[in-house]
Amino acid sequence: xxxxxxxxxxxxxxxxxxxxxxxxxxxxxxxxxxxxxxxxxxxxxxxxxxxxxxxxxxxxxxxxxxxxxxxxxxxxxxxxxxxxxxxxxxxxxxxxxxxxxxxxxxxxxxxxxxxxxxxxxxxx
Amino acid sequence: xxxxxxxxxxxxxxxxxxxxxxxxxxxxxxxxxxxxxxxxxxxxxxxxxxxxxxxxxxxxxxxxxxxxxxxxxxxxxxxxxxxxxxxxxxxxxxxxxxxxxxxxxxxxxxxxxxxxxxxxxxxxxxxxxxxxxxxxxxxxxxxxxxxxxxxxx
Numbered sequence: 001x002x003x004x005x006x007x008x009x010x011x012x013x014x015x016x017x018x019x020x021x022x023x024x025x026x027x028x029x030x031x032x033x034x035x036x037x038x039x040x041x042x043x044x045x046x047x048x049x050x051x052x053x054x055x056x057x058x059x060x061x062x063x064x065x066x067x068x069x070x071x072x073x074x075x076x077x078x079x080x081x082x083x084x085x086x087x088x089x090x091x092x093x094x095x096x097x098x099x100x101x102x103x104x105x106x107x108x109x110x111x112x113x114x115x116x117x118x119x120x121x122x123x124x
Numbered sequence: 125x126x127x128x129x130x131x132x133x134x135x136x137x138x139x140x141x142x143x144x145x146x147x148x149x150x151x152x153x154x155x156x157x158x159x160x161x162x163x164x165x166x167x168x169x170x171x172x173x174x175x176x177x178x179x180x181x182x183x184x185x186x187x188x189x190x191x192x193x194x195x196x197x198x199x200x201x202x203x204x205x206x207x208x209x210x211x212x213x214x215x216x217x218x219x220x221x222x223x224x225x226x227x228x229x230x231x232x233x234x235x236x237x238x239x240x241x242x243x244x245x246x247x248x249x250x251x252x253x254x255x256x257x258x259x260x261x262x263x264x265x266x267x268x269x270x271x272x273x274x275x276x277x
Contacts, residue, residue: 012238013210013211013213013214013217014207014210015193015196015197015207015210015211015213015214016214018197018207019144019196019197022197022198058217058236058238060238086221087217087218087220087221087222087236088221089221089222089224089225090224090225090228090233091228092233107221107222107225108217108218108221109139109140109143109144109218109222110143111143
């Protein structure tokens with residue numbers, strides 16, 4: 001299967017961006033933009049068309065929750081589905097992200113099947 | 125130190141390595157660590173604060189981390205470089221995250237620092253607590269690694 005959408009992957013760990021990208025490629029996605037934190041991700045959103053955001057939570061400069069709030073609080077970007085992929089799996093974190101408008105939430109470590117299932121829910 | 129804080133890290137370590145790299149980690153016998161010299165060549169260290177204060181480290185022998193990261197990336201890694209260092213930090217981060225979820229169940233809420241990763245023979249690991257340091261060795265088919273856990277109430 002091939003999906004012609006552009007996914008913005010935001011994570012301060014290059015290794016994690018690489019793993020997420022590799023998993024997405026195995027599912028059938030091929031267009032990616034990468035950013036190391038929320039500040040850089042916001043700049044990339046201003047410049048390029050993005051169809052889906054996959055972001056870590058704990059990052060320097062602007063963390064994933066603040067980035068999520070910035071996206072969902074912006075009329076230009078709030079329609080973009082946002083999946084949080086994070087090691088922060090405590091109930092309070094999940095609730096905070098839901099309240100901020102996250103479309104789905106994945107706790108690391110994750111399998112390809114988990115990511116595929118969450119993508120199907122978000123993209124329909 | 126409350127021994128209930130140890131098992132979540134053991135279980136999480138096994139789970140993270142299995143899920144991310146399909147590597148089976150076999151747990152050895154825990155022991156009291158009495159010095160700061162790392163048992164491995166690459167160590168990820170994370171500080172934990174909240175209901176209790178503590179820190180954990182995950183210290184991998186070279187052969188072990190190279191095989192884990194090779195499986196994670198789907199590409200053979202042969203030298204300790206920045207990519208391996210970065211991945212060691214992310215593995216530590218995932219172990220910490222999983223363990224904190226389990227600690228939440230026993231009523232301990234903790235937040236974690238961003239991991240620090242140190243590479244090199246005989247480097248040292250400084251925990252933020254003054255309490256005992258429990259070391260748990262693990263064996264894989266491609267070498268050993270050790271996690272260290274230290275908490276004070």
